[in-house]
Each structure stands twice: as C-alpha cells, then as structure tokens.
Amino acid sequence: MLIETRDFGQMEVLEADKIYFVEPIYGFEEYRRFVLLCENEMPGFFWLQSMDEPALCFILVEPQVVQENYAPTLPVAEISQKLGQGKTNLLLMTVIRDNVKDSTVNLRSPVVLNPKTQNGMQVILEESLPIRYPLAGEGANA
Amino acid sequence: MLILSRKCNESILVGENIEIIVTEISGDKVKLGIKAPGAVTILRKELFLTIEDNRAASKAVDSSALKKMLDGLKPKA
Numbered sequence: 001m002l003i004e005t006r007d008f009g010q011m012e013v014l015e016a017d018k019i020y021f022v023e024p025i026y027g028f029e030e031y032r033r034f035v036l037l038c039e040n041e042m043p044g045f046f047w048l049q050s051m052d053e054p055a056l057c058f059i060l061v062e063p064q065v066v067q068e069n070y071a072p073t074l075p076v077a078e079i080s081q082k083l084g085q086g087k088t089n090l091l092l093m094t095v096i097r098d099n100v101k102d103s104t105v106n107l108r109s110p111v112v113l114n115p116k117t118q119n120g121m122q123v124i125l126e127e128s129l130p131i132r133y134p135l136a137g138e139g140a141n142a
Numbered sequence: 143m144l145i146l147s148r149k150c151n152e153s154i155l156v157g158e159n160i161e162i163i164v165t166e167i168s169g170d171k172v173k174l175g176i177k178a179p180g181a182v183t184i185l186r187k188e189l190f191l192t193i194e195d196n197r198a199a200s201k202a203v204d205s206s207a208l209k210k211m212l213d214g215l216k217p218k219a
Contacts, residue, residue: 026196027196095199122192122196131191131192
C-alpha cells in the first residue's frame, strides 16, 4: 500500500513492515499504527513512520551503533504479555540535531518490537540509564 | 532542595492542596500516596522525561545534517 512519509515522500509499504503499538509511544497516545523504514545509506537507523499522520516520524537506532554491550534487564513477562511470544528487538529513540555533538539517544526507554507479531511498545527501564546519551558516544569526535 | 525524613504513614504537604503520604516501605522501595486535585499532573519523573524526549525526537530533521552526522559515526558490526 502507498503511504505518505515525512522524510521520503510517498512510499510503497508491505504488510510486513507494519507495526502496531499495543502500548503507545509515551506522549503520542493516539498514534498506534506505524511502519518501520530504513535507508540503504544509513545502516543501523530506522524510521518509525506513523501511518495515520505523515508528519509524525521518529528516527530510531540499533543500540549496538551507540553502545556495543547494551543489554539492559527487560521486563520480559510484561513484554511477552503485551507483544506476544517470540524474540524481540530493541531500538532506541534518537533526538537528532544539526550538530552531531548535540544529538542524543534514549537508553532508558527503548522501543521494543516483536517482528513476528508485528507489535511494539516503549518500555521505561528500572535501571537509571541516561535518557539523553550522546549519539556520538562518550568522548567521540564529531 | 528540602530534605525531610518520614516514617511509614507520615505525610508531607506541598502548597495548599497536595499531600504526599509514605504508604509502605519495603526493601529499597518506598510506596507513596499522592492526594492532589484532578487537574494536577502526577508522573514518575522518568516518564515525564521520556515524554519530553519523545517530543523532541519527533521533530523533523534536515536529512543532509543527518547524513553528515552519520559520516562521523562508525556503526559497529
């Protein structure tokens, strides 16, 4: 099906690209239907595009791009109850600013996706990880 | 910042119409009861910060700035 996206104009998306947020992204309660898009030139990054509002889009990143050993304790029971059984993937919310040094990633509240059931949710971890961790990593050069 | 010690079931009053009560102390967790008018928003801090961060995250980005930024990052395999 054809959808209007914020950053890529009109795009053809497949059923398999769709994600339904069983629990909404905090602050965006009315938006549940999204598609996950990626761009060949930007591996590790994903665009979470709302299917209902073309202007609503989040840029997510694979944790390993930012922190190789990101392996937080997850509320597994709650996750499988909400998203269904099966392996889940974590993606992190990024706040991208014009200057690399100002761009950040949220390690505290990962987006959890179950690719098999195509359900998603955002989890706020108990561990007090930073909400605004530098995307370029600690001590990295821009 | 004002620091107060409370035992279980003791209260703190904030402003004219907010009361915070320690309802349970168990291990390293404290359970707090909050009485406030319905119009007052009460959130765990990390939830408030997550909402704020999500809102910032949803702002549109100039894709050339994004590409330039990515040139400075090395995705780990």
